[in-house]
Amino acid sequence: MFKPATTIRFFNRGEFYTVHGADALFTAKEWFKTTAFIKTYSTGDDKLESLIVNKGNFEAYIRDLLLVKHYRVEVYTGGAKTNNWILEFKGSPGNLSQFEDLLFESVDQIEGSAVIAVKIGTDPNDKQIGAKVAGIALFDCMEQKMSLCEITDDEYFSNTEALIVQLDAKECLLVSDNSPENDILKKVIERSGILVTMRKRSDFNTDNLVQDLNRLIKFKEGQQQNAMTLPQMNHTIAIGAMSAIIKYLELTSNQENFGQFKLENIENQCLMHIDCAALKALSIIPPPHVTAANKHHSVFGLLDKCRTSHGRRLLMQWVRQPLRDMNAINERHEIVETLYQDTEVRQELYDEHLRKIPDFQSLAKKLQRNKATMQDCYRVYQGISKLPSLIKTLKSCDDGNPHHTLQSAFISTLEEQYQDMAKFQEMMESTLDMSLVDRGEFLIRPEFDEELQEMRAKMENLESKMRSQLSKVASALNLQENKTIKLESNSQFGHFLRISLKDAKMIQSNNEYELLDTHKAGVRFRNHRLTKLNEDYSDIYQQYSDHQKGIVSEVIGIASGYCNTLQYLSSLIASLDVLVSFAVVAVSAPTPYVRPKMLPYGSGSMKLKQARHPCVEMQDNISYIPNDVNFQQDSATLYLITGPNMGGKSTYIRSIGVVALLAHVGSFVPCEEAEIPILDAILARVGANDSQIKGMSTFMVEMVETSSIIRRATSNSLVIIDELGRGTSTYEGCGIACAIVEFLANDVKSFTLFATHFHELTLLAEKIKTIHNLHVSAIMAEDRLTHLYQIKRGACDQSFGIHVAKIAKFPSKVVEVAEHKLEELEDFLVLKDTPMSDEDRTKILKEGGEVIDEFLNQCKELRTKNLDKKEFEKEFNILKQAVLDKKNPYIEALLKKTS
Known part of the structure; x- marks a missing residue:
C-alpha cells in the first residue's frame, strides 16, 4: 500500500517494535546514525530491510518524528x-x-499542534481577473477552538x-487533485515548513457538517443550540475546509469532544x-534542531526568557x-516599561x-477530557495558592505607576479569578490528605468513609512498624537514625532504607539486607522484615486507591467545572510571562533597549x-557598530546601500526590519531613540537561497517574491531587498533592479x-528626490581590506571584489588576470553607448591606448x-591638441565622462 x-x-511486536523497508533505512540513518543493526530478509525475488526499535527508543523517536521533523506516525498491532x-x-x-x-507525560507542551485546511473557490461578486477565494479553517486543540475565514x-x-505564517x-489539509492551482498552493504551504496532507475532495463536502458542529461546539449561555444560526456558516468555502478537519481528526468519534470547542472568525485585519x-x-x-548555544540566532530565541510553557506558546x-x-x-510597552524600571518586582x-505556576491550559484540557488525576488537581491547587503573593507583588509595582496599567491588565482580573477558584481550594483541602502529598501519595482523606478509615489505620500501623525497623537497623549498623540512615519511599520501590555511599560497605x-540500587544520593536497601511490611503496605495502599475511585471521580468532575476559569488564568499568566520576558531581555542586553x-x-x-541588530550583538566576541535610518514620506523613502561584501549591508537592513517587528510585538527596541509608525507589512527579499520553491530556479523564486512585494506594498510598508537581480545577466539584472527601485520610489x-552591487543604480538619486545613497565604509591599507561597518551617506566610490579575492588567497596569477580583465571591461563600458561592432571597438581601444601611452611619454620628456x-x-x-586631433572615440568618451 502506497x-x-x-x-x-511501526509494527508492535509486544516487547519491541519493528520498522521495515525505506522506514528501516531512514530510522537507522536519522535516529541510530548507523545501518549496522539492519537485517535483510528475502521475500522471493525481493529483499526487505528490517530494524528493531525497543520501547525506550520508540518513545523518544516518536517525539522526534512528531514534534521536530513534523512527520506522520502509524502504529500497527495484532498481526x-x-x-x-x-x-x-x-x-x-x-x-x-x-x-x-x-509525548507530554513528563514534559510540558511547549508548542501548539494546530491543523489547518485550505479550500480554493471563486467569489461570484469579485470581477478581478485571476482572483481566488481561499477558505481557511483552523483547529487548535490546545486552545479548544475552531476558527475560519475567507480571503481574496x-x-x-x-x-x-501570510495568514498561514501567522x-x-x-499541518495543512488540501484537496487531492492535480490542478496547477493546487500544485502552486501546495508548494507555498511547504515553503512555510508545514506538513501537507492530501485528502479526497469528498472530505471537503458539508453534507453532515451542521450535525457534527452541533455536537462539538460549546454554545454560549442563552445562544440557540444550532450551528446554522452562527454567522460563520456564511463562509461557505471555509466551512468546507472545516468539514475536512473534523473528518481527518475523527472528532465526532470521541464523546469527550462534544460541547468543548468555540467557533469563531480568524481576525487578521489587526495584524501586520x-x-x-x-x-x-x-x-x-x-529553525529545527536549534541548540541552547545558538538560541539567540532568532527573534523568538532572543525574547524567550519565559518561565512557563504557556508563556512560550504565547x-x-x-x-x-x-x-x-x-x-x-502602547499598553504592552507601558507594562514592559513599568517592569523595566522596577528591578525588585x-x-x-x-x-x-x-x-x-503550572500550565493551567494543559491541566484544564486534561480535566475536560476526564484524563486528569488527583495529582493534576493538586497541581492546580498549588498554582492557585501562588496567586495571592503574585498579586501582592504586582500591586507593589503598580502603586508607583500613574497609569495603573497593571491594575487594569492583570491585578483586578487575577483577583476575580482567584475568588472564583476559592471553592475549588476548599474542596481540595477538605478531600485530599495533604500530609501525604510530600511523599508523592495523592489519597482522599480517610474521614470520607469508614472503610477508608480502617485501611488508613492499618497503613499507619504498618508505617509505625517500618519506623521500628529503621531504629533496629540503625542500631545494628551503628548509624544515626534519620541522619546517616533514613526511611524513605517512592513510587518505584515503595518504602526502603537509604545510607550514604561511604557506609555501603556495612x-x-x-x-540480611536486599540491595535495591546505588546512585550518587546513596544506597537504597531493605531487610527481610521491611520487605514484608512494604508488601503489606502496598496491598492496602492499592485497596485504598481502588476504594477511593468513586470519590476521586466526583472530585475531578467538580474540578472540570472550573476549566473556563483555568483557561482564562492561563492566558493572563502567559501574557504576564511574555511581558516580563520582554523586560528582562531589554534590561539585560549588552546595551539596554529603549521604549x-x-x-x-x-x-x-x-x-x-x-x-542595532539584537541577535547579532548577542553573539560572542561581537562589538556591534550601530547605525541610523531616517525615513520621511516626501523627502527620503528609499535608501540604496552599496559597499563591499561582508561589509554589513545585509545586517544593517535586517536590523531595521527586526527593530520594527519588535516594536509592533510590544517589546522595547535596541536603539538610542526610535520613532516608528504603525506599519501594515514588513516585506523582504533577502538571499538567493533563503526561500527555495521546488520546481523553480533561484532567479524565478526571486522574481516571484519580488512580484509579491510590488503588489502588496503600500506607503505604510517597510520593504527590505538585498542583492536583487544577480540570478540573470548583469545588464538584465540591473535593468530589473532599476525598474523596481523606480516603481517603489515613485x-x-x-x-x-535596497542593498545592491549594481553601482549604476546610485545614479537614480540624481533623478528621484526621495531616493538617497548610503554605503558601508571600508578602507584599504597595504592591500588589506578593513570593514568599518558604519553606514555613511553617498554611494560607495569603489569596488572591492578583487581585494576580497586576494584576502581569500586566490593565486596571484588569477588575481592578475582578473585585474586585466577588469580594465578591459571598464574600457568597453566607456564605449557602451557608441554603436559599433566588438571588432571595431577593440581596434579603437587599442589605438586610443597607443595615443595615450605616446602622450604620457612626451609629457615625461617635458619634465626633463x-x-x-x-x-x-x-x-x-x-601635445594635448595633437591628442584631440586624432579624434579617437575612446579618448573622447573618457574626456566626456571625466568632465
Whole structure:
C-alpha cells in the first residue's frame, strides 16, 4: 500500500517494535546514525530491510518524528502470527491526541499542534481577473477552538501564505487533485515548513457538517443550540475546509469532544502582514534542531526568557502576529516599561512567582477530557495558592505607576479569578490528605468513609512498624537514625532504607539486607522484615486507591467545572510571562533597549538612532557598530546601500526590519531613540537561497517574491531587498533592479532599504528626490581590506571584489588576470553607448591606448627640459591638441565622462 515518505510505520511486536523497508533505512540513518543493526530478509525475488526499535527508543523517536521533523506516525498491532496487521494508533504534527500521554507525560507542551485546511473557490461578486477565494479553517486543540475565514488572493496565494505564517499550524489539509492551482498552493504551504496532507475532495463536502458542529461546539449561555444560526456558516468555502478537519481528526468519534470547542472568525485585519520570506529573512523563528548555544540566532530565541510553557506558546504566537493596533501596542510597552524600571518586582516575578505556576491550559484540557488525576488537581491547587503573593507583588509595582496599567491588565482580573477558584481550594483541602502529598501519595482523606478509615489505620500501623525497623537497623549498623540512615519511599520501590555511599560497605555481603540500587544520593536497601511490611503496605495502599475511585471521580468532575476559569488564568499568566520576558531581555542586553515612540498609521516618518541588530550583538566576541535610518514620506523613502561584501549591508537592513517587528510585538527596541509608525507589512527579499520553491530556479523564486512585494506594498510598508537581480545577466539584472527601485520610489512610496552591487543604480538619486545613497565604509591599507561597518551617506566610490579575492588567497596569477580583465571591461563600458561592432571597438581601444601611452611619454620628456611655467604650458597644450586631433572615440568618451 502506497504511503508518503513523511509517514513512518511501526509494527508492535509486544516487547519491541519493528520498522521495515525505506522506514528501516531512514530510522537507522536519522535516529541510530548507523545501518549496522539492519537485517535483510528475502521475500522471493525481493529483499526487505528490517530494524528493531525497543520501547525506550520508540518513545523518544516518536517525539522526534512528531514534534521536530513534523512527520506522520502509524502504529500497527495484532498481526505477529496471522500477518493481519491493524492500524491501532496514528498521529501527525496537527493530530497528537493519540500520543499526548506519551509525548507530554513528563514534559510540558511547549508548542501548539494546530491543523489547518485550505479550500480554493471563486467569489461570484469579485470581477478581478485571476482572483481566488481561499477558505481557511483552523483547529487548535490546545486552545479548544475552531476558527475560519475567507480571503481574496492572487495566483501565487500571497495573502494565504501570510495568514498561514501567522497561524503557526503544523499541518495543512488540501484537496487531492492535480490542478496547477493546487500544485502552486501546495508548494507555498511547504515553503512555510508545514506538513501537507492530501485528502479526497469528498472530505471537503458539508453534507453532515451542521450535525457534527452541533455536537462539538460549546454554545454560549442563552445562544440557540444550532450551528446554522452562527454567522460563520456564511463562509461557505471555509466551512468546507472545516468539514475536512473534523473528518481527518475523527472528532465526532470521541464523546469527550462534544460541547468543548468555540467557533469563531480568524481576525487578521489587526495584524501586520508577515509572509514566509520575511519570516526567514528576519530570522523570526528558530529553525529545527536549534541548540541552547545558538538560541539567540532568532527573534523568538532572543525574547524567550519565559518561565512557563504557556508563556512560550504565547510568545511564539506574538512574534508571528505583530499588531497594528496602536492602543494595544502602547499598553504592552507601558507594562514592559513599568517592569523595566522596577528591578525588585521584575526579579521577583522572574525568579520566584512565574516559574512556580503550572500550565493551567494543559491541566484544564486534561480535566475536560476526564484524563486528569488527583495529582493534576493538586497541581492546580498549588498554582492557585501562588496567586495571592503574585498579586501582592504586582500591586507593589503598580502603586508607583500613574497609569495603573497593571491594575487594569492583570491585578483586578487575577483577583476575580482567584475568588472564583476559592471553592475549588476548599474542596481540595477538605478531600485530599495533604500530609501525604510530600511523599508523592495523592489519597482522599480517610474521614470520607469508614472503610477508608480502617485501611488508613492499618497503613499507619504498618508505617509505625517500618519506623521500628529503621531504629533496629540503625542500631545494628551503628548509624544515626534519620541522619546517616533514613526511611524513605517512592513510587518505584515503595518504602526502603537509604545510607550514604561511604557506609555501603556495612551491608555488603550481608544476607540480611536486599540491595535495591546505588546512585550518587546513596544506597537504597531493605531487610527481610521491611520487605514484608512494604508488601503489606502496598496491598492496602492499592485497596485504598481502588476504594477511593468513586470519590476521586466526583472530585475531578467538580474540578472540570472550573476549566473556563483555568483557561482564562492561563492566558493572563502567559501574557504576564511574555511581558516580563520582554523586560528582562531589554534590561539585560549588552546595551539596554529603549521604549519606541509609536506614531499613528500613515504618519510618513520613521527614525531610528543608533539601531542595532539584537541577535547579532548577542553573539560572542561581537562589538556591534550601530547605525541610523531616517525615513520621511516626501523627502527620503528609499535608501540604496552599496559597499563591499561582508561589509554589513545585509545586517544593517535586517536590523531595521527586526527593530520594527519588535516594536509592533510590544517589546522595547535596541536603539538610542526610535520613532516608528504603525506599519501594515514588513516585506523582504533577502538571499538567493533563503526561500527555495521546488520546481523553480533561484532567479524565478526571486522574481516571484519580488512580484509579491510590488503588489502588496503600500506607503505604510517597510520593504527590505538585498542583492536583487544577480540570478540573470548583469545588464538584465540591473535593468530589473532599476525598474523596481523606480516603481517603489515613485508609485508605492514605501519605506525601502535596497542593498545592491549594481553601482549604476546610485545614479537614480540624481533623478528621484526621495531616493538617497548610503554605503558601508571600508578602507584599504597595504592591500588589506578593513570593514568599518558604519553606514555613511553617498554611494560607495569603489569596488572591492578583487581585494576580497586576494584576502581569500586566490593565486596571484588569477588575481592578475582578473585585474586585466577588469580594465578591459571598464574600457568597453566607456564605449557602451557608441554603436559599433566588438571588432571595431577593440581596434579603437587599442589605438586610443597607443595615443595615450605616446602622450604620457612626451609629457615625461617635458619634465626633463628646463622650461619655465609659460613655456611648459605652451608645450603641454600642443601635445594635448595633437591628442584631440586624432579624434579617437575612446579618448573622447573618457574626456566626456571625466568632465
